[in-house]
Amino acid sequence: MKEDTITSSVTQRQIPIVAEIIRNALVSVSNEMKIDLMRSSYNPIIYEMLDFSVGLFSEKAETLAQAAGLPQFLCDMPNAVRSILEDIGGVDNVCEGDIYLTNDPYTSSFHLNDVTVVEPVFYDGRVVAFAGARAHWHDMGGKSAGGSSDATNVYQEGLFLRSIKLFSAGERDENVIRIIQENSRLPNAVVGDLNAQVASCHTGVARLTALIDRYGLDVFSRSVDLMIANGEELARAAVRDIPDGDYFAEGFLDNDGVELDRRLNVAVTVKVRGDEIEFDLTGTDGPCKGPLNANRHITRSELSLVFKTLTTPTEPANDGHFRPLKVTLPDGCLLDAQRPSPTLLAFVPLELLIDLVRKALADAIPEKVTAADYGRCCVMHAAGRSPRDGSFIIIADTEGGGWGAKPFGDGENALLFGDIRVIPVEVLEHKYPVVLDRFALREDSGGPGTFRGGLGVVKDYRLTDELELLTGYDRHDCPPWGLFGGQAGAPNTIVVTRADGSTDEFRKATEYRLAAGDVVSFRTGGGGGYGEPMDRDPARVLRDVVGGYVSVESARDDYGVVLTDGGLGVDRDATSAARAERLVGGR
């Protein structure tokens, strides 16, 4: 295709036009990588839940484009690229056809299960970009199947693969494959996923090479520079719209899964100065024993995500969008994990941090923030035997919950956090030893407010065979808060009812044994409310009661709305009186 190169006809004046064409093309390439990965991967965390991320990165490890996937990985794949380059002594040591993989949880990503594959794009004999594909592997070995929420060091969490060269000049190192296979409880699945990731990277490399062929390296580079500069410009303009000031918020985690009576504090001060923004995490607790530590790079990535939602939400991401952002944090704190701290549940504190940023900025930009969400931390793994052939299986499900109310409307019910999906009940029942009793919205779980928080869900699994459970639920003792008078949503929790009728309630568990006939009920939290519940339109409260989203009792107690006709109408006078009384008595 070299003859089609149109370099010569592109003048500097026309770069803005070519930059826009290339910007769209880069997004298209990453989408193609995503389709490749998704449709040929093996494990349901990838193919059903889409727990992965693919993208293209510059030779300096800046994000050029990224496909929709797990948003938490928005700016984190460049961290993986960067750490590999550091480990191998720089980009000069990369050869054409080399492919590296890493799962180092101290330089990028949440945990060992996040494996990133990186392939260089060579052009005119040098590295000009990277294609990367990250996916969550089901089982990395370690002390418990799928992971453990009571690990106290990384060695218990499984196989550590730091900057491993998987391909040398196009030749796959079978030793690496054997090491991986012999260390996982699901050898075929993880190697299948690895192959899908490699295929995805190949696609990215081939398409990007064709794109550079088309425009020539010089025009391509200038276009990308302009694209990133434009991204930075738009982000800075959005920061300027936030009033200058220091904005503080803090919250805490229930515990780390090991020291069950120790809460973990997370704090953030958002410092806005003109078109610069700093997230200062001073006040955040030190490391924890259990696996809730997160490295500073993924911490920055999560802050980038919330920053983007508040500044340039509609633009496909590139490095420019994050340049106004600075992160400072206490050395060695909970969010600056150091070896050998365990990190399986690193996303739990980070999801709290995201919500805290919105809480901090609520007074500065009330019309742009929502109340707290259910926590986005409702993961469960259950290991057992297939009802079809008795083979070893792991159920890996992540539950959605209620989202925080908006400044102008109710929060969303039963929602996950990106282009990821819950596993269908009919698929669960076909593949795993379970029959579900219920999968329903959790009534009264949305935080009351002028605008109500979204509802969480209740999902009851009845076991037909034994299973071993791993869960990482949190956000129970510090439930999803409301804003401007809005109330908190119901907290996350798990209730086990044994065949003999005894019950047990908990949030985090590892190797928790369940027997046939037991019912485990996963109950996810609701979002916080926005604004005073007493200001909610009684007609909306009525609608909520008629639909069973809110009980008659909650309508009366939380909203001061008195219903008539067995819950089919509003008693206006009684409601006014009840609300007036609240205002006098309650404030």
Place this chain on the structure above:
Amino acid sequence: MTELPSLRVAVDIGGTFTDFVVFDAKTGSVRVGKVLSSPDDSVRAVLLGLERLNVDLANVDFFVHGTTVGLNLIVQGKGANVALITTKGFRDVLEIGLMEKKEMYNLFYERPRPLVERQNRFEIDERVDGFGQVLRPVDDAELAQVAEAIRASGAQTVAVATLNAYVEPANEASIGRALANELGDDVFVSVSHEIANEWREFERTSTTVLNAYVLPVFKKYLSEIRTRLSERGLRSEVNIMKSSGGIMSAEAAAVRPIHSLLSGPVGGAVGAQALARLARAGDASHLANLVTADMGGTSFDASLVVEGEIEVDTRADAHGYPMLVPTVRVNAIGAGGGSIARVEGSSGLRVGPESAGASPGPVCYGQGGVEPTVTDANLVLGRLDPNGVLGDEIALDLDAATNAIEERVARPLGLSVHEAAEGILRVINSKMALAIRELTVAQGLDPADFALVAFGGAGPMHAAEICAELGIRTAVIPPVPGMFSAWGMLAADVRHDLSATAVVQAAHLEKQVVGKRFAELEREGREALGAQGVGEAAMSFTHFLDLRYVGQEHTLTVPVDIDVDPADLKRVFDEAHRRKYGHHSEEDAAEVVNFRVAAVGAVAKPELARVDVQARSGSRVGERDVFFGGAFHTTPVYRRADLGSETLRGPLVVDEDGSTTIVPPGFDLRVDSYGNLVLAAGAAQ
């Protein structure tokens, strides 16, 4: 004297216009027409258009139409009051959905609202497990209570979708029968295993609810159009276009209206398939593999015809609501003549997806539009005739278009107005090219191996440059490009798609089980076709399996013979997987997930008449300055009907009613023996 009826009529009812194509089988002549749609009573525009074309309805032996009635009900939220019946504990299946947040960075994301209010979702304490065992049968007393509650709710229609009904429908079927008895004829009951017999409870429930939601209004509409057409003499069946590219009778559509929801862009794909079949007939090799490019005012739809076959997906989305309904794979993006160009910050040129739509429309229409659009860029560059008029009356305002581009795009980017206008076209063309590319590469195909068929109001103007982006050598502008979707409907067959989920490893399948499964589906298909008057001789059946590796979730739909040996399936699937993804797995076993049968009843089609181009004048009607590659070129202008047998070298412009074809420098133009314009890249550049 009595004559056999000879007219074949296709009507495409769109949001803005209703298009007509009338083919006379006796003379081979084609007449076309276009009237404004009448959304309050869409039949009115149909009757008006037929009247204007002087169509003698008594002389019509085939009538097909496509309509957006169903989809509009969903878009506007004006469907029926539906009651949903689910298994106890699962009434929120519709509201919980897949829990996906489709806009990653949008804090204020709102998912589509469930089409059934929560108080109208009723639960029944029954249960079937994942392997088809009935754990709890249906209790009649409970059913009677629920029927009473449905009556009290005022629901006009009912959807029944219980867990695992795809593997064992006994409970669901008895609920459906009982409710139909209890509620009587006025309340139609849609039952999930009849509407979409596949696993995944959310999608199956959503499909059933959508069907119920549009059914009452759709049924009324169908009875309306049949009555009013037969009052005016129509004796033939009123057929309706399906999303699968087939047609169905109005009677079939009254029970399964969901099959028509996404039929809008499908006529064009079927028309392209008809062109591809000419290629198979041997004398039009440039038409073998086609990609369609349907560009209108706000949206661009692309689809593929591969070796004469259109691609049909088994799942689609109707305005955000998923449905398990066979649907021609169309990649739609927000790109059209009305796409708005603007600059974000100091250098970020953007074109679309926002559109000026029909109102206010492009700046040059003078109807209040202020933001420059793709149409304005085409006008400024002379691709649209500056002396041209819109419809019958509105003159295009070149000055206004020029000023808008100058102020809002050229000056901010430091470009001349013509450079800016050309940039706008390059960006929108590249976006359309990417939309096509995503379609082909998802199949492991190279777009360069296709010819591009361009139609819709704006398609022929952009065809050549989209080709250049993709390395496609040939663009084809079919007859009546502005009404090609209606034209295509005349080429559609009666079609029924049937499916059944049965998850089993290929190696464990017995040959007679496969045959039996397919035979059951065929029997259903034969009945459905027979009910629509298709004779046995006109019936054909194609068989597919959805296959995957054990442990995978996503499947590939692979065509197989009815007597396929299960022992071969592993090899067949490896091959399909390799073709699509470039790799396959030797060691992993193949697994069957769904059995599918497409039952097709062939319909007599219009023969595309040969055109005697020798007899034409071949002369140009004028010339104008058109901007290509940074400079204006004096460019000859032709009327399409005048083009003769000579191959012409670009640049040139071809005008016809409702459409303009641009042939840039570097492209040659000829007219093929069927009257298609054929643009060929690769002339000396």
